[in-house]
Every structure is written in C-alpha cells, then in structure tokens.
Amino acid sequence: MALGIVGLPIPDEILLTYIGYNVFQGSLHFLLSLLSACAGASTGITVSYFIGNKLGLPFLRKVGPKLHITDKRIERTNGLFQTFGPYLLLVGYFIPGVRHLTAYMAGMSGMEFRRFAPFAYCGAFIWSITFLLLGFGLGEKWYLVKAYIHRYGLYVFSLLALIVITVLVISKWKQIRQTRDRTD
Numbered sequence: 001m002a003l004g005i006v007g008l009p010i011p012d013e014i015l016l017t018y019i020g021y022n023v024f025q026g027s028l029h030f031l032l033s034l035l036s037a038c039a040g041a042s043t044g045i046t047v048s049y050f051i052g053n054k055l056g057l058p059f060l061r062k063v064g065p066k067l068h069i070t071d072k073r074i075e076r077t078n079g080l081f082q083t084f085g086p087y088l089l090l091v092g093y094f095i096p097g098v099r100h101l102t103a104y105m106a107g108m109s110g111m112e113f114r115r116f117a118p119f120a121y122c123g124a125f126i127w128s129i130t131f132l133l134l135g136f137g138l139g140e141k142w143y144l145v146k147a148y149i150h151r152y153g154l155y156v157f158s159l160l161a162l163i164v165i166t167v168l169v170i171s172k173w174k175q176i177r178q179t180r181d182r183t184d
Helices: 002-006 012-025 030-067 071-094 098-108 113-141 144-183
Strands: none
Touching (some): 002 012, 002 030, 002 098, 012 030, 012 113, 030 071, 030 098, 071 144, 098 113
C-alpha cells in the first residue's frame, strides 16, 4: 500500500478489494486488514509529503523553467493548495493519479504537518475501509471492481472533480462575501 501511494504502479483499489474478498472468505481478519491498509496508506502519504517538503520545491524551481513552470505559477499553485489542499487530501485517494500528487503538493506548498496529517490520515481510513467493504460485499464477484474502474473510472473522476470544484467555488464565494460584509 505504501509503495502504491508513493506512486509506483500498484493497483491499490484492486488489492484492497481482494483483501476484502479474503475477509469475506474468512481467510483474513477484518480489523487487522483495515489497520494494515491504513498503516500502509498512511506511511505512503507521509513519505510522499516529506519528499515533497524536502526535495520538491528546490527540484521544481531548478527544472521548472525548462518546462515553462515559472515562480509565479509555483506561488499561485502553492496558494491554491494552502486553501483547498486539505480537501484534496481527503478526496484525492479516490482519484488515481491525484492520490499520488496531493501529498507531494502538500509538502511543496509548505503545509504544516499538523494540518496535513488529520486530512491525509482520515482520507487513508475512508479509502481503505471503502474498498475493503466493497470486496467484502461483492464476495465472489470482487474482481468486478477492476472492470468497473476501467469502465466508469473517468465518469467517477469527472463527478468527483465537479463536486470538488463546486465546493471550492462555493467556499471562495462565501469568503468573498464575508470580506465584503466586513468592509461595508
């Protein structure tokens, strides 16, 4: 789990679903499986955070200009991540690719670990229990998760992105409105 979260090509959702299937069969204990999954996901996201924190920004500033990534873009992304990053840490687990980048971005943006940890670890728990229960609930048909991820993954990603964007827009709108109310 930890290596998959860091970014290696390991099919985490399918692995967790298979573990849930083994719990269904009685081969594995649910609580121990959940604790192991959470520990792996938490370890992976923590390692990613510290890599982003220690190496990410200097590396990005060195290589960024070659990729047309300016300091202004880096600062703007950091600001956005400071505002909305915690929510991405929660939801990002469910979006392949995003789950691998959120912790690096949190570290690069200078998000304090004490702010990062609760969102990241709650996300790890929610993600782990979701796929374990999915495998348990599907039982003998646990393998369908792979087919559905490939078939509907883009739609689910789009829906989650729409939800995140909506929440971000509403949050920003409320912030602007509160600022206007204070100045009036």
